[in-house]
Amino acid sequence: MPSTKHIVILGSTGSIGRQALDVISAMPSRFVVDGLVANRNVKLLLEQARAFSVASIALLDVEGNRDARRDVEIQAADVGCRTFWGDEGVEELVKGSGAEMVISALVGFAGLKPTLAAIRGGKDIALANKETLVAAGALVTRAVRECHVRLLPVDSEHSALFQCLEGERSDEVKRLILTASGGPFRDATVAQLKSVSVADALSHPTWSMGRKITIDSATLMNKGLEIIEAHWLFGVGVDKIDVVLHPQSVVHSLVEFVDGSVKAQLGMPDMRLPILYALCYPERVENSRIPEMNLLEHSPLTFQPPDASRFHCLRLAKEALQSGGTMPAVMNAANEVAVERFLSGKIGFMGIPDIVEKTMARHNVTAVEPELEEIHHADGWARECATQIS
Numbered sequence: 001m002p003s004t005k006h007i008v009i010l011g012s013t014g015s016i017g018r019q020a021l022d023v024i025s026a027m028p029s030r031f032v033v034d035g036l037v038a039n040r041n042v043k044l045l046l047e048q049a050r051a052f053s054v055a056s057i058a059l060l061d062v063e064g065n066r067d068a069r070r071d072v073e074i075q076a077a078d079v080g081c082r083t084f085w086g087d088e089g090v091e092e093l094v095k096g097s098g099a100e101m102v103i104s105a106l107v108g109f110a111g112l113k114p115t116l117a118a119i120r121g122g123k124d125i126a127l128a129n130k131e132t133l134v135a136a137g138a139l140v141t142r143a144v145r146e147c148h149v150r151l152l153p154v155d156s157e158h159s160a161l162f163q164c165l166e167g168e169r170s171d172e173v174k175r176l177i178l179t180a181s182g183g184p185f186r187d188a189t190v191a192q193l194k195s196v197s198v199a200d201a202l203s204h205p206t207w208s209m210g211r212k213i214t215i216d217s218a219t220l221m222n223k224g225l226e227i228i229e230a231h232w233l234f235g236v237g238v239d240k241i242d243v244v245l246h247p248q249s250v251v252h253s254l255v256e257f258v259d260g261s262v263k264a265q266l267g268m269p270d271m272r273l274p275i276l277y278a279l280c281y282p283e284r285v286e287n288s289r290i291p292e293m294n295l296l297e298h299s300p301l302t303f304q305p306p307d308a309s310r311f312h313c314l315r316l317a318k319e320a321l322q323s324g325g326t327m328p329a330v331m332n333a334a335n336e337v338a339v340e341r342f343l344s345g346k347i348g349f350m351g352i353p354d355i356v357e358k359t360m361a362r363h364n365v366t367a368v369e370p371e372l373e374e375i376h377h378a379d380g381w382a383r384e385c386a387t388q389i390s
Ligand SMILES: NC(=O)c1ccc[n+]([C@@H]2O[C@H](COP(=O)([O-])OP(=O)(O)OC[C@H]3O[C@@H](n4cnc5c(N)ncnc54)[C@H](OP(=O)(O)O)[C@@H]3O)[C@@H](O)[C@H]2O)c1
Pocket: 010, 011, 012, 013, 014, 015, 016, 017, 037, 038, 039, 040, 041, 042, 060, 105, 106, 107, 108, 110, 111, 128, 129, 130, 131, 154, 155, 156, 207, 208, 209, 210, 211, 212, 213, 271
């Protein structure tokens, strides 16, 4: 009989967080959810807390007045849980919980501090929040080594690479091949890209995800972020990480070895599968929520090269990784600002790579292995810079 694993979910109200709870709800004897963290979605957070008999909740957004906060605390007490507030509150919740694993599924740079706190609190990490590794890859992976915790990828591509690399020697890996659906504008011309609407960009052909990653998928910045994520997770140089477009989103990624053999991992485009794998690693466990795959329904599987001349974000991410230091954090922050501006109708779709490129061009990389304070400083600087670019 496997022992019960205690879990905290950072970002439980988001797309990944909700799917993680769905997976867990099908295996009640294996998992106990100790804590849930959201930004400001009090209603859903309390519903989740009640459904999973959670001991503690935390809200990152501390904008509300004292009465509003008191009201949340009373409602939380009614369902039997304590409430924590802000970055410090999340840190207290994570470190004070008996959890062995933390699912890191907040969106954006906001995930960095709580994820680091979880690592330093000795928790294994199931990582969905790729921006954490993009902005602070050296710092985070160093903390993982020093604290002897596991960093397990939840991103479907990285879960695929992780599974393909199991039992293999790193010096026998020739290259990693990340697959990308290509997003809704895979075949669009530059002229068409200039006039796409927010609604067009939010309608992803194969995956249902949060708004920010959906826009990142449309610009291919998501694949750029994933190149950087793969570099830090697997210690492979950018020259050995390739991207191929695979519209069916069934082959989640591949590894080529020195003898010419290529291993791939396949599955339905459903995030609950990589979530399940990270939660149960190193075991493989059946879960009624995971849809079965019938290969015959997915034929043919096709592959094509990405067009860097239309999707500049791919190049920008590689350049950021090559520049190193604070540049990936700057690229990430500029992208977060640009995506928000696009979503609120202030800039066009092609304004996103434009703002990222101009912000990167204005940044001087100083520290080679920046500490947390330097990364925060670079992030803040890039946000200001990206906001001012018209
Ligand atoms: N969705 C996917 O299929 C998928 C696949 C692979 C990787 N990922 C990665 O997983 C992460 C989460 O993605 P998602 O699609 O689940 O995002 P999402 O649906 O937008 O959910 C984001 C979560 O983060 C919280 N949040 C939002 N803004 C925040 C802020 N400013 N500060 C702190 N917390 C904030 C939200 O809380 P409230 O609800 O309270 O606002 C919510 O719990 C991202 O890094 C994404 O790249 C996602």
